Amino acid sequence: MPELNFCILIGAVLFVSGVVCMATKRNAIGVLMGVELVLNAANLNFVAFARYTALGLDGQILSLFVIVLAAAEAAVALAIALNFYNNHLTIDVDRADDLHG
Amino acid sequence: MIFALFSYDSISDFVDSMMGSWAAWAWVVVALIHAVIIIHFFAVAPLFYIWLERKVSGRIQDRLGPTRVGGKFGWLQTLADGLKLIQKEDLCPQSADQLMFRISPYIVFVATFGAFIVLPFSNGWVAQNLEIGIFFMLAVMSLEVIGIILAGYSSGSKWALFGGMREAAQMVSYEIPMAICALVPIVAAGSLNFVEIGRMQSGWFFPNWLMFNNPFTFLAFFVYFTVATASVKRAPFDLAEAESELVAGFHTEYSGIRWSYFFMAEYAGMFAVSGIAVFLFLGGWYTGIGPLDASLVSLQSVGPYGILSYIVNLIFMVVFITKGCLLVFLQIWIRWTFPRLRIDQVMMTCLKYLLPMSCALFLGAVLWPLLYYSVSSGESPRTKWFGEPLYDKVIAAEPASAEQAARQSAPQLAKGER
Amino acid sequence: MATNFFFWLLLVVAIAGLAGLLLVRDASRRTPWLAAFLVSFGVLAVWQSAVMFKDTTASQVLFSLFGAAVCFGALGVVLSQNVVRMAFWLIVSLGSTSGLFFLLNADFVGAVQLLVYVGGTLVLLIFGVMLTASGPYVTMKTSPTEWVAAAVVSSLLLGLILVSAFGVDWQAVDYAEAGNTTTQDASAGSSVQEGTTLRPLGWALLGLRPDKDLQKPGEPSGVGYLLPFEIVSVHLLVVLIGAAYLARAKRRVDQTPGTTAL
């Protein structure tokens, strides 16, 4: 089933780009976007497996849950980022390194 | 040969037969045909509505409105404006984000245009008869917000930004009550598919139209209507374009054809929202007069090559469009009577009044079957608690078109014409 | 024969347009040449690609289209420096993934993706961007070394994932062994195949799984998702309250007035 492999390919690209985005973006929101990408990659894989393998409906339900929880996660993350911005007047992630060793 | 055309149930059947060796690419042709049909309606409707609005607002303000252009009632006024806009230079402000500035009108246009895919104009005349019709429509319409925000941001000026932001906030927050109010009749109907919902509302308008199905749907119609006007940035909620404060809101920097896209999207949005209201509450394409509908439906299966069914569908489409226009007229009417709300009042009405009301109605709608359908017969536990779902009734009610319904639920593109 | 003549015509018009573009000095007068070139070249390209992919099915075409959109969107997100650009490309990417979902017969999930994810979360992100992307923070450069490191690690990771993924023979894995009857059961089941997943999803969320033959020994009983569904709802409530609390308007009496929330 080549389509499944294509889906996985696309998922992998999404995942890797998400990781890279998280790793390189200095803007907190950028990092959040990276997170969104990673989550989306996972979703894509879920739906692909639901379609092409025996996972069936469960995959779709899980992707539903992922979507919903991603929304919640984004909300909280954004709240934190805004708070950080309000307190430190900067959105640069590197400035938030107080928890260093 | 022409009649042969009518023998096909749907455009896709016709195209498949035509493509022959290029059958694999039939779906592209079908998709294009559908798009053309919808674009026609999509473009014509704003023209008519803009003219209608200027006439009605005139009348409300005790003046005539456009009379000279194109004949007796100035009905070509909007066409003339359109031509004018096309000729205008659509400039792009220096500080704007070029890419975003150019793309955002198309996003808004696509979002609203996407909504019409699943909106059937009569019994079966729908571009794509999706199982999740209403839900898809709302989903696609929610994309519009992004276009507006990008437009607001990318035009570089503070007014645009503020306008865009306020507009986005308003639309996002009004999405929620709209979705919940739409759910109320769906709970009563039991299906998301437009065609099925439409078929359920055959017969006399009082008991059959979903609006009169139970008190909650009745109230839900009015709440839905207010929320819908707000979500399409109309009437009392159109603060974004409030000239006095934010000049023209997010599309102040736009001119020419880009500006017209926004306008087309707006008016099309009004009709889409009205269309949803018609299907969910006002009986879809049925006239509401029991025997008339019944006779028309019976006519459909008579005559050669289904030409009569085509005519009946045509009649139903006219009925549907008139209902839609009436609702749009209502929106226009409301716009020119009620004063504009402040942004915090807008947000407050949405979150503190409309949302709770819609939730209450939704709760009522869900619990209504428990009261109404008393536990009489020994049906299955689901029906015992939630009453006999309407969609079973539908399937049971029309055995004749069972085969068609079954096919309807097939994924291939539904027949849609005009 | 007609197709050959028509083909050569288009080619000539395209070349003429290009030549015109290059020769005409006055930028404003180049538009007709540009238009001609674009139209002819576009039709030619479409025609030839159609001929090439003559027998590919609709889903393959659409699939590759949307896939490409997703990948370029993702790359756009990664490569663009401007946060708003990133947001835009993210929207493109996620929108096209919802398209992929539709192609994978997950219509409800696609719609949810559009409504909740793109319409809700990304709007939220964009709000975030708008609120914070002021002044120096719109575009923040990241040092080249990090780019290099990221590139190396990502390529390695991508390679590994793809190698391992393509190494698996999915055919053997799914239909034959898995006892799951979703694929065989043609009646109410295999909704995944027919793309009408709304009602089965609804039932699954309520705990009913008609598509699974629960008597089969290997089948776990009670695969309904009612409990997770309830938990998620409570979780969302909590998150909303939390987020609202965190982001509440803190009157900051300091040098930067006006950063109050929207």
Add this chain to the structure above:
Amino acid sequence: MEPDQLKNWLSLLLTIAWLLPLGGFALEIFAGFWSTRLKKTAAYIAVGCIGAGFVCSLTALCSWGMHTGYWAEHDYLTKFFQETPLGGDHAPADGHAADGHHGSEHDAHHDEHSAHGAEHGAHGHEHDESKYPTVFAGRYYQLAEFGSLQLEIGYYIDSLTLVMFTMVTLIATCIHVFAIGYMSDELTEDYVDHFVHVGEGHLHRPGRFYRFFAFLSLFSFSMLGLVIAGNVFMVFIFWELVGICSYLLIGFYTERKSASTAANKAFIVNRVGDFGFLIGLMILWTSFGTFAFSEPSAEKAAENPGLFQMLRDDHGQMTVEIADDGSHQVVLTGPEGTHKTIPYYLLVAAGIGIFCGCVGKSAQFPLQTWLPDAMEGPTPVSALVHSATMVAAGVYLVGRFYPMFTPEVLVTIAYIGAITLFMAATIAVVATDIKRVLAYSTISQLGYMMLSLGVGGWVAGLLHLITHAFFKSLMFLCSGSVIHGCHHEQEMPKMGGLRKKMPITAYTMLIGVIAITGLAIPGTYFGFQFAMSGYHSKDAIVATSLAYWGLNDQHVLLFILPLAGAGITAFYMFRLWFYTFAGEPRDQHIHDHAHESPAVMWVPLVILSFFAIFCAYDGEQGPLWGLLVHSEPAGMDHGFDPAAPGQIAVPGHHHVHEKMSGDATVHDVAGRYALAVAIAGAILAYLFYGARLLNPADVRRQVAGLHEFLVEKWRFDELYDAMFVKPVHVISGWIAALDRVVIDGFLHGTSKAAVDVSTWDRRFDEQVIDGLVNWVGDRTFRVGRSLRFVQTGRLRQYVMFIAGGLFGVLMLVYILTL
């Protein structure tokens, strides 16, 4: 009256006499609660009890005599009427009204004496069963029963018991009356004790009048209990009780150091004696299986015979057989005629053991040191306890227990008695304290009694006991009134010429002195013998010892010593009398203040002096002798011929009355010798102290060494100190040293070792274990710090690490699964 009725009647009377003092004691001891310290009620209660006791014992004696037909046999009464013109209104013997008042009962006793009559019937001692039983035994209460042995509180009434009862109660009554006067200065809330110095002044304490009489009552109860006891165990119980009472009474003035040490000394020395007594008891119990003396009624005797019946047959003979291993076995007849043999030496050991108790109690040779110190107690105590009753208990026990003694034991008794009498007499000669002199004379007289019992003079010894009780208590009371008169001055050198001041005391004292020295005019002139009681008893003793010497030639000392003792006794007694009463007063101050004691004190003196004269009236034909002979153990009258193994002959009555030189019997010869010696002693004393012709100081200078030796009381205290106290100190010193050196050393050693081990352990713990732990901690800390650089705090780097890590893991998995 039937025998049983008589038995119950007698036991009732004697029990009342016995328990009354106990009741008195119970009342008096709590006098502090119901009466003040100034009232004499306690005294009256005590006198009343002991007086009633005397009346009961007297009636018991008379009813015993009447019902057992004893009076009929020995019709002393009629004989008396014929001879003596004296006569008061003689109420008939059996008409005695139990009259509590002392005075009238005094006449009754006198009359009863005369009724005895001098001559004593042919003493057929064969007890034919048809005759009325004269001995009664019975049981009050059984304390415990260990198999065959019954420990019981029982009574054994025979003539000896009755005589002792009457004697003890009579003397106690007189002394109680005397004590009322003597102890009158205790009737104050603030008694100043001159002998105890507290800080610079004397001790002031509340008077203890009632307590003295409580102790006296307790003593009377225990003495009577000892006498009435039916078995040796009960004797032992009251033996201890008497010891306690003597301790309490000697230590009456507890605050005085000398008094408390004297009390301790008395008690401890008695305990030493009791130690022997206990051993004897144990031997008796293990070998004989019973404690009872004897069972008069035939059928009960068969069932559980007393000690005497088991050992001796009716004729008083003990059967000794030679066992196969050559040892002498004594055959005992157990219950139902079963025979059991015990080794001879065991019986000797038992006898010696019991005699040790008597030595301790009667202050004989080795254990006599406590009696002189016992004079610390008030004089009535000395009079009652340390002259008449308690010290006599030892002699009474020897008398009561006589059948158990083998000839060997009798010889030891004799010799102990002889030694004691001679030693005490010599010490008395040099004693200056009036009460010390009397104490030593008591010891020597007790020696006489032991000697007489030892040489076989059972009746003589006990007669001397009775007579000695009377005149010795008389003399003590006289000395008491002298001390009382001279305001607690006891040193004779400070006295002199008191005769004029205290005539009654002087003359009653003179009677006592004459009685004890045994001066008399032998023969009966116009129906009356001019001889005091002492003469009769002492002559009997000397005669018996002479007869004994006759039979056993090697024991010449047993006659010489009593003879010499008699002389020395006469000398120191008259010395005492002349020292205090005759001549010029040596201390004018005391002489001026001396005054005759009040009536309550001199009346008992007169009564006692009367008895001192007449109690042994008519000697061997007298009533007292008759009563005593009546309860003489079987076989004593005709003596024992020398049997194995000691080959000692014990003289019987006839030996004493054998013809010795010419027609003079042994008894007469001895009497003449004793009289001569006594007269010589008296004259010598008169010369020294009466007429003061000879100066004792000269003699003292000439025989300074001997004098010093005698003053030091034969240095017995130093001897005991050296023999017992010093070794104890030395040994305890050794033990202390051992403890200090060995045990402490061991403990310190172990603790030191423990300390060493712990220090080593601590060092090990600190270096090794802590070191290890710290090293591990240090290592982890260093590793932790080295990894710190990884935690940069930068979010993006973390993501990078995660990605890298993920890749690494997946690669690993991939490689592993290849």
